[in-house]
Amino acid sequence: MKRAWPLLLLYLATVALVLSGAASAAVLAAAQSNFTPDSTKQAGFPADLYSWVIPADNPESPAKVALGKALFVDRRLSADDSKNCESCHEPAKGFTDQLPTSMGIHNKFGQRNAPTVLNAMFNVTQFWDGRAPTLEEQAKQPILNPIEMGMKNPDDVVAKINAIPEYQNRFQEVFGRPVNYDDLARAIAAFERTQFAFDTPFDKFMAGDQHAITDSAKRGWSIFNGKGRCMSCHGWNPTQPLFTDFKFHNIGVSAHKSDFTPLARKALATIEQTGGVQQIDQLAIGTDLSGLGRFLVTKQPHDIGAFRTMGLRNLLVTQPYFHDGSQATLWDTIDHYNKGGVPNPFLDGGIVPLGLGESEEDDLVAFLLSLTSPAYERASKEEYGLQFKRSRTDRPQRDVAAAMGQKGRTASNLGGPFGDIGPEQALENPAQLGGR
Numbered sequence: 074m075k076r077a078w079p080l081l082l083l084y085l086a087t088v089a090l091v092l093s094g095a096a097s098a099a100v101l102a103a104a105q106s107n108f109t110p111d112s113t114k115q116a117g118f119p120a121d122l123y124s125w126v127i128p129a130d131n132p133e134s135p136a137k138v139a140l141g142k143a144l145f146v147d148r149r150l151s152a153d154d155s156k157n158c159e160s161c162h163e164p165a166k167g168f169t170d171q172l173p174t175s176m177g178i179h180n181k182f183g184q185r186n187a188p189t190v191l192n193a194m195f196n197v198t199q200f201w202d203g204r205a206p207t208l209e210e211q212a213k214q215p216i217l218n219p220i221e222m223g224m225k226n227p228d229d230v231v232a233k234i235n236a237i238p239e240y241q242n243r244f245q246e247v248f249g250r251p252v253n254y255d256d257l258a259r260a261i262a263a264f265e266r267t268q269f270a271f272d273t274p275f276d277k278f279m280a281g282d283q284h285a286i287t288d289s290a291k292r293g294w295s296i297f298n299g300k301g302r303c304m305s306c307h308g309w310n311p312t313q314p315l316f317t318d319f320k321f322h323n324i325g326v327s328a329h330k331s332d333f334t335p336l337a338r339k340a341l342a343t344i345e346q347t348g349g350v351q352q353i354d355q356l357a358i359g360t361d362l363s364g365l366g367r368f369l370v371t372k373q374p375h376d377i378g379a380f381r382t383m384g385l386r387n388l389l390v391t392q393p394y395f396h397d398g399s400q401a402t403l404w405d406t407i408d409h410y411n412k413g414g415v416p417n418p419f420l421d422g423g424i425v426p427l428g429l430g431e432s433e434e435d436d437l438v439a440f441l442l443s444l445t446s447p448a449y450e451r452a453s454k455e456e457y458g459l460q461f462k463r464s465r466t467d468r469p470q471r472d473v474a475a476a477m478g479q480k481g482r483t484a485s486n487l488g489g490p491f492g493d494i495g496p497e498q499a500l501e502n503p504a505q506l507g508g509r
């Protein structure tokens with residue numbers, strides 16, 4: 074792996090050149106997008122990990138990446154030429170739509186919040202419930218989902234794209250064969266694997282620059298690893314700097330509006346035992362079974378209401394939060410954790426009242442703000458300002474009594490060893506808290 078690395082760098086440099094220059098003139102690469110792959114020289118870029126995430130049957134090449142980008146922004150991939158991937162994953166909005174849940178063709182809203190495409194190449198599985206194993210398999214779903222892009226079946230997509238002479242040529246050039254659905258997904262995935270975002274103040278701090286983040290962010294990092302217990306699911310280390318364990322946990326988000334047991338019974342009656350990804354996709358995006366999360370994929374009771382731990386980079390351009398977009402601000406998400414989530418029979422054992430005070434929540438948000446890549450610095454500061462202001466008056470999730478363990482949900486009745494008494498962390502050297 075180590076020896077292949079210089080080659081990869083060379084390749085990425087070439088991709089950067091192609092995307093910024095030659096390909097922007099191509100007819101297919103619609104001009105509304107100006108995203109370019111970021112340099113691998115970014116602080117915090119996990120070079121070793123990156124070399125693992127390029128699948129053997131889909132090596133990157135500049136021509137393939139350019140084709141994938143053209144497809145990503147092409148509205149003709151939707152039934153009525155109204156939606157492209159970018160409609161819900163806009164580069165300026167951190168590759169999200171900043172809506173609670175996404176709007177597809179015919180202005181229909183789905184049940185789920187659009188996660189970012191940035192750094193998605195590192196995900197062990199794709200989607201909030203992990204129903205797609207790879208970026209390639211992921212890309213095939215929204216095109217066929219009746220309320221996202223609404224194409225009837227892969228054959229129709231291939232016929233539509235194949236009727237465009239320039240695509241015919243580009244597919245031949247890149248793959249050496251006529252347009253087909255697998256290659257279409259491969260090209261899109263190859264493009265997505267150029268969209269990574271690191272180089273944040275936090276990454277610079279961990280690389281040794283003690284002044285890269287504020288004192289408040291340093292305290293937040295300490296709380297993140299200590300009293301806040303965030304690191305038990307959103308852990309960081311230099312080779313896995315994505316702030317996620319990629320596992321599935323019920324943290325009580327959909328317990329707000331779902332009565333899990335009858336819903337799970339309904340799901341089992343609905344899902345054919347052989348139900349493939351496409352059926353799960355339709356149930357997850359278009360029905361109230363969505364709140365069951367990972368259970369739709371595994372049918373295992375311990376996965377009821379469980380969703381994938383999301384990464385935490387660039388959160389101040391990807392608001393609102395959680396799989397249903399139910400929390401408007403980072404303070405609201407932290408209030409959710411602070412009170413011990415929303416009680417339900419399937420709640421993850423790691424979700425307990427935290428006893429965080431107001432300034433500790435502010436410090437946690439300051440830490441999360443330090444996970445902002447340079448391209449989003451301005452937008453994030455603005456959003457931070459808005460959220461800060463809102464957090465002073467509007468806190469729908471705040472429940473101080475529950476957070477302090479004074480409301481029926483204490484360490485003893487949760488059966489957990491820690492309850493609301495998470496360990497304090499020493500602050501002498503916060504850079505060492507991340508397990509270096």
Ligand code: HEC
Nearest residue numbers: 158161175176177185186187188193199200201212215221
């Ligand atoms: C109508 C809005 C919409 C369109 C169009 C759309 N997406 Fe998405 N995308 C979403 C939503 C919502 C999710 C989360 C769905 C879920 O997890 O059940 C998602 C999930 C993803 C993910 C998974 C990210 C992760 O962290 O798990 C990727 C990658 C992605 N989309 C890429 C694409 C690509 C490529 C296209 C075009 C072929 C596309 N999307 C079209 C809304 C959209």
Ligand code: HEC
Nearest residue numbers: 301303306322326380381382383394395396406410421423
């Ligand atoms: C038990 C595991 C677990 C712990 C502990 C945990 N999280 Fe999470 N986190 C998750 C999961 C799972 C999700 C997605 C949940 C969903 O949407 O249903 C998530 C989502 C989030 C999101 C929303 C991300 C997005 O893109 O919408 C934020 C922000 C977040 N967590 C911050 C924190 C902070 C801060 C802490 C510590 C106070 C913390 N988490 C503790 C598992 C955890």
